[in-house]
């Protein structure tokens with residue numbers, strides 16, 4: 001296969017939750033392969049730091065501060081990105097949050113917060129991007145899910161409901177949009193050290209227990225997703241759709 005199949009020159013990507021962690025790393029990976037970026041999250045300063053690094057690579061970076069829980073604002077964000085950057089080829093649906101709590105203690109406010117961002121906002125980002133991509137006859141949607149879509153993990157009822165919903169949506173959108181040249185896939189990261197997982201890493205004994213379950217013998221970092229992300233964002237994956245692929249050092253295999 002031509003190495004050029006992984007080239008993203010001339011493509012435009014939108015990454016949600018791009019101010020830090022997995023989203024920031026994903027944006028830098030896509031820019032490194034040649035894409036121009038639209039970066040979305042609430043934190044303008046964080047987005048601007050990532051944008052400066054992308055511009056230093058010679059790519060364009062548009063900063064879009066937005067609270068994605070205000071889902072009514074999503075179509076205008078996507079339309080603005082297309083207006084300013086000319087097209088939209090890749091959506092990385094990454095923005096997410098978590099509340100760790102036993103199921104009996106979950107409140108309606110917890111449910112609304114996690115499901116609105118992790119599932120509802122992700123759907124409406126995909127819908128707005130899908131409108132553009134189906135019109136173009138090509139596009140890639142990459143949803144960031146979790147080990148929780150495969151395993152029942154305690155204290156993660158709401159997060160699991162939302163991420164499992166997003167895994168299901170990945171399949172439905174893949175099937176609806178495959179005839180129009182748009183592929184929809186999901187990445188399920190294992191335990192990667194970021195602000196989101198810092199409370200776990202900080203728990204005494206947690207890391208030792210986690211390492212006992214990870215055949216690779218280490219936890220991950222956001223850069224561990226780069227290879228799969230690039231594959232799913234590029235023409236190399238044009239015949240791959242509706243899949244949830246785990247990047248977890250072997251956790252789900254054990």
Ligand SMILES: NC(=O)c1ccc[n+]([C@@H]2O[C@H](COP(=O)([O-])OP(=O)(O)OC[C@H]3O[C@@H](n4cnc5c(N)ncnc54)[C@H](OP(=O)(O)O)[C@@H]3O)[C@@H](O)[C@H]2O)c1
Nearest residue numbers: 017019020021022041042043067068095096191192194196
């Ligand atoms: N780290 C892991 O081990 C792991 C494992 C499995 C899945 N994941 C998933 O990977 C994704 C990224 O996680 P991460 O570890 O990189 O977490 P993180 O460091 O906490 O980053 C979360 C990102 O989401 C953005 N965000 C949060 N609430 C938002 C809102 N209301 N509107 C817009 N943006 C919002 C944050 O930006 P602002 O604060 O600037 O808005 C930030 O950029 C999440 O979907 C998470 O569930 C992570």
